[in-house]
Amino acid sequence: xxxxxxxxxxxxxxxxxxxxxxxxxxxxxxxxxxxxxxxxxxxxxxxxxxxxxxxxxxxxxxxxxxxxxxxxxxxxxxxxxxxxxxxxxxxxxxxxxxxxxxxxxxxxxxxxxxxxxxxxxxxxxxxxxxxxxxxxxxxxxxxxxxxxxxxxx
Numbered sequence: 252x253x254x255x256x257x258x259x260x261x262x263x264x265x266x267x268x269x270x271x272x273x274x275x276x277x278x279x280x281x282x283x284x285x286x287x288x289x290x291x292x293x294x295x296x297x298x299x300x301x302x303x304x305x306x307x308x309x310x311x312x313x314x315x316x317x318x319x320x321x322x323x324x325x326x327x328x329x330x331x332x333x334x335x336x337x338x339x340x341x342x343x344x345x346x347x348x349x350x351x352x353x354x355x356x357x358x359x360x361x362x363x364x365x366x367x368x369x370x371x372x373x374x375x376x377x378x379x380x381x382x383x384x385x386x387x388x389x390x391x392x393x394x395x396x397x398x399x400x401x402x403x404x
Contacts, residue, residue, distance in 0.1 A: 264292065
């Protein structure tokens with residue numbers, strides 16, 4: 252299974268914000284840190300804000316921060332939300348029901364459904380805090396966020 256760019260950027264944004272200790276981060280900071288599209292990132296930030304996973308402040312001196320502690324952000328829930336319109340195969344898309352000539356007799360759909368659920372089951376056991384683990388200082392350094400201070404509660 253391959254995650255969409257939207258899911259990838261969503262997870263990267265959450266990691267960056269989890270590492271952000273003082274003040275607010277901006278879209279430009281995150282885009283520059285990862286070398287990714289500012290326009291794509293704007294869509295991600297809008298989505299995360301509507302889901303109340305992050306909080307945003309508009310205007311000069313504005314930016315964004317996590318709205319919850321990293322331990323309270325479940326990776327499985329985030330990925331499910333960002334991948335809800337993505338289908339492993341065409342026959343998983345309700346809008347394309349009946350598109351495959353062998354759908355009624357095919358065993359592949361059942362196997363892929365089980366595989367997808369196993370994938371999400373692993374992610375359901377992971378929080379944003381788990382992704383950071385003991386690598387926080389190294390990640391922050393790699394993103395140009397030094398000096399780094401310990402996580403706040």
